[in-house]
Amino acid sequence: MSETQAKIREFLARFFRNHDLQLDEDIFALGFVNSMFAMQLVLFIEQAFQITIDNEDLDLDNFRTINSMTHLIERKTALVA
Numbered sequence: 001m002s003e004t005q006a007k008i009r010e011f012l013a014r015f016f017r018n019h020d021l022q023l024d025e026d027i028f029a030l031g032f033v034n035s036m037f038a039m040q041l042v043l044f045i046e047q048a049f050q051i052t053i054d055n056e057d058l059d060l061d062n063f064r065t066i067n068s069m070t071h072l073i074e075r076k077t078a079l080v081a
Helices: 003-013 035-049 066-080
Strands: none
Touching: 003 035, 003 066, 035 066
16 A cells, blocks of 8 residues: 555545445445535645645546545646656
């Protein structure tokens, strides 16, 4: 598990305490996410990884799994570097 994946998993674990979330589990399909939590998740990613989530990034597929969030972060940080 990468540092990015671990950081995301740690954040999500605070909300999904009774579930051992796997890297490829769809948090929307599991019913864990509502619109308020989705906003918190975007803010967490922006702040924790110092990136900006643009409107075109606000696709559910970018936030479904820890792996998909990691890929989004890697793409965004590669653009900055």
